[in-house]
Amino acid sequence: MFNQYCTKAMHKNVLIPLVWVYLFFLSPQLFSQKVNEFPKKTDPLHKKVAMFNELMLGNHWNEGAIMQHVIFPPAGLDRPIIGSQADCLDPTSEMLAAYSHKYAITKNPKDRKIANEIFQAILKLEKVTGVEGLVARSFNQTNEPLWHEEVFWYHEWHQSTSMPGYRWLGDLSADKFTSIFYGVGTFWELCADAAYKEKAAALLDRFIGRVVDNNFKLTDLDGKMTLWGNFCPNLPHQELNSLEMLAALKVTHHITGKERYNAAYHMLIDRYHYDDHQINSKILFPKEWRNVGDDYHAARSLYMLMRLEDDPNLLNKYRMNLNRHWYDWRDIEFTWESNIWFLMVYKVLTGEDIFTEEKEQGIKDMWGFDRNTREFKIPQKDGSIKLVKAEEERTAAAMIRNYWFGRYYGIIDEKW
Amino acid sequence: MKTFLSLLSLLAHSLLVVAQEGPTPPEGMVYVPAGEFIMGSTYGDPDERPRQIASTKAFFIDKYEVSNEEFARFDPSFKFPPEKKNNAVIVTWSQADAYAKWAGKRLPTEKEWEKAARGTDGRVFPWGNTYDNTYVVWDQKETRGASIAKPASPYGCYDMAGSVWEWTSDWYKPYPGNTVPMEQYGEKYKVMRGGSNFNNHSFIRTSHRYYVLPEKIHVYPVGIRCVKDID
Numbered sequence: 001m002f003n004q005y006c007t008k009a010m011h012k013n014v015l016i017p018l019v020w021v022y023l024f025f026l027s028p029q030l031f032s033q034k035v036n037e038f039p040k041k042t043d044p045l046h047k048k049v050a051m052f053n054e055l056m057l058g059n060h061w062n063e064g065a066i067m068q069h070v071i072f073p074p075a076g077l078d079r080p081i082i083g084s085q086a087d088c089l090d091p092t093s094e095m096l097a098a099y100s101h102k103y104a105i106t107k108n109p110k111d112r113k114i115a116n117e118i119f120q121a122i123l124k125l126e127k128v129t130g131v132e133g134l135v136a137r138s139f140n141q142t143n144e145p146l147w148h149e150e151v152f153w154y155h156e157w158h159q160s161t162s163m164p165g166y167r168w169l170g171d172l173s174a175d176k177f178t179s180i181f182y183g184v185g186t187f188w189e190l191c192a193d194a195a196y197k198e199k200a201a202a203l204l205d206r207f208i209g210r211v212v213d214n215n216f217k218l219t220d221l222d223g224k225m226t227l228w229g230n231f232c233p234n235l236p237h238q239e240l241n242s243l244e245m246l247a248a249l250k251v252t253h254h255i256t257g258k259e260r261y262n263a264a265y266h267m268l269i270d271r272y273h274y275d276d277h278q279i280n281s282k283i284l285f286p287k288e289w290r291n292v293g294d295d296y297h298a299a300r301s302l303y304m305l306m307r308l309e310d311d312p313n314l315l316n317k318y319r320m321n322l323n324r325h326w327y328d329w330r331d332i333e334f335t336w337e338s339n340i341w342f343l344m345v346y347k348v349l350t351g352e353d354i355f356t357e358e359k360e361q362g363i364k365d366m367w368g369f370d371r372n373t374r375e376f377k378i379p380q381k382d383g384s385i386k387l388v389k390a391e392e393e394r395t396a397a398a399m400i401r402n403y404w405f406g407r408y409y410g411i412i413d414e415k416w
Numbered sequence: 417m418k419t420f421l422s423l424l425s426l427l428a429h430s431l432l433v434v435a436q437e438g439p440t441p442p443e444g445m446v447y448v449p450a451g452e453f454i455m456g457s458t459y460g461d462p463d464e465r466p467r468q469i470a471s472t473k474a475f476f477i478d479k480y481e482v483s484n485e486e487f488a489r490f491d492p493s494f495k496f497p498p499e500k501k502n503n504a505v506i507v508t509w510s511q512a513d514a515y516a517k518w519a520g521k522r523l524p525t526e527k528e529w530e531k532a533a534r535g536t537d538g539r540v541f542p543w544g545n546t547y548d549n550t551y552v553v554w555d556q557k558e559t560r561g562a563s564i565a566k567p568a569s570p571y572g573c574y575d576m577a578g579s580v581w582e583w584t585s586d587w588y589k590p591y592p593g594n595t596v597p598m599e600q601y602g603e604k605y606k607v608m609r610g611g612s613n614f615n616n617h618s619f620i621r622t623s624h625r626y627y628v629l630p631e632k633i634h635v636y637p638v639g640i641r642c643v644k645d646i647d
Binding site for chain 1 (some may be wrong): 459460461462463540547549596598599600614615616617618619621626629632634635636
């Protein structure tokens with residue numbers, strides 16, 4: 001609630017918000033911080049995960065959506081002061097998957113309740129746009145533009161007409177498209193009760209159905225294709241996007257049972273050869289073009305797709321794609337938490353025992369984030385820029401998802 | 417007689433080629449002849465329709481996007497890392513317009529830009545109809561004209577697909593005959609063309625249009641390629 005007040009004030013008086021910004025950014029010791037306990041790097045894995053989980057739920061929770069970047073301190077606030085939001089669907093889907101895997105192990109209703117709340121936030125990301133099947137990248141409860149809208153990402157913020165008092169970020173990308181079918185698909189598979197299964201299937205039906213209806217394009221409010229929303233057979237697009245679209249259609253057909261998604265899947269294969277096109281999702285050469293960020297979307301797509309496909313010819317082609325990734329992954333350094341997940345996915349999909357002692361140690365050493373301090377350029381009403389130094393937190397959602405994914409598949413020992 | 421006719425034919429062909437080559441362009445520019453070309457598309461966004469036969473007068477257009485170093489000659493207060501002196505400059509519309517005037521040139525209209533990028537045959541990309549990563553400067557760290565293969569448009573322009581977006585002089589308005597409503601049409605947004613290193617492949621098509629506020633480009637990398645009228 002504070003940042004709402006802060007934002008409104010920012011537009012009424014130049015000086016008042018600066019006082020608040022200073023109070024919050026420069027004097028955090030004045031306030032009790034909501035979650036402020038960090039694990040030590042030497043702590044056992046399960047303790048690190050539990051503590052980062054508290055940090056994520058306590059400091060990054062925005063009505064169920066998980067914020068990728070919060071500016072500290074939240075100081076006991078109901079909602080965090082948010083930084084960049086373009087990729088919030090990544091941690092949101094990771095936490096949804098994490099709690100789905102966790103619930104599959106614990107069967108604890110509290111875990112299912114949290115998963116349900118995160119899923120509801122994805123529904124809200126659709127509702128806030130006012131257009132059936134159009135999902136926002138993120139939202140904020142506010143009546144006026146927040147300061148960071150002018151600083152981070154493209155100018156794609158809209159005032160919601162369907163949810164008064166909210167603003168939302170548009171121009172969804174293929175990456176976030178993948179987050180949605182991966183997160184919602186995993187939730188449907190492992191965690192949702194009958195009522196939530198129905199809601200999850202209906203959401204994917206609307207979301208993927210809208211993309212299919214628009215000739216396999218993510219289109220925004222203006223009717224134009226989004227900057228990264230191209231899966232269209234009539235337009236040139238990345239090989240990775242062919243893979244993502246096949247995976248999305250497979251998952252949606254699986255959980256809705258609607259034949260149109262199966263028909264679309266086979267149309268893209270039979271008429272447009274997406275099954276061949278997707279094989280080269282991984283660019284291996286020139287070496288400097290290798291992109292582990294794209295690998296993450298491929299890994300999520302292959303994980304969902306290969307477990308549902310039973311045609312041996314198609315499975316062979318998906319395996320060829322996986323093999324191209326493995327060429328890079330087999331020696332990959334664990335520079336970020338998703339690297340570790342690639343190997344887990346590879347093991348789950350192939351059954352190959354690829355975890356050496358060194359790689360297992362990499363899993364045990366997983367880490368979420370460090371709290372950093374940096375300077376933010378805060379735009380002022382008069383057009384000037386104010387530099388404000390503040391603490392910030394990135395996300396630990398991938399690490400938490402990795403842990404429960406590994407636990408679910410027996411890769412991670414609960415005693416680690 | 418046969419030899420004479422052959423020589424005459426060769427001479428006529430040579431004269432035709434010379435005529436098509438047109439006047440000698442100023443340094444760093446290429447010549448685009450007057451005439452009709454295919455504009456728009458049937459397969460892109462609704463604002464690219466209808467596909468039409470359009471025409472332009474002859475004009476010169478910059479071979480490359482304007483670099484940081486070139487822009488700094490116009491605006492000495494403009495700062496950039498020394499190692500990026502040959503990278504495309506990123507500026508607002510009014511900066512681009514001011515630079516063009518200072519250089520004795522102007523910003524291209526959408527028609528001029530599209531014709532320079534795709535020639536007369538309605539091709540999808542400056543080099544043809546098939547996409548290839550190696551034809552495009554995808555990385556902002558790269559200097560202008562650094563794509564591995566086939567970088568030039570039919571008239572010899574480089575980096576008209578990818579690198580940075582390029583400003584046009586036009587407001588974002590519907591093409592004649594386009595009936596798809598867009599609340600963004602009017603005199604609020606300027607059109608930028610050519611896509612950048614930060615969007616999907618379809619945005620670098622020669623017919624693709626995108627609108628942006630002229631003075632608030634946020635994180636859109638938009639640069640300059642100027643044209644010059646032929647007296």
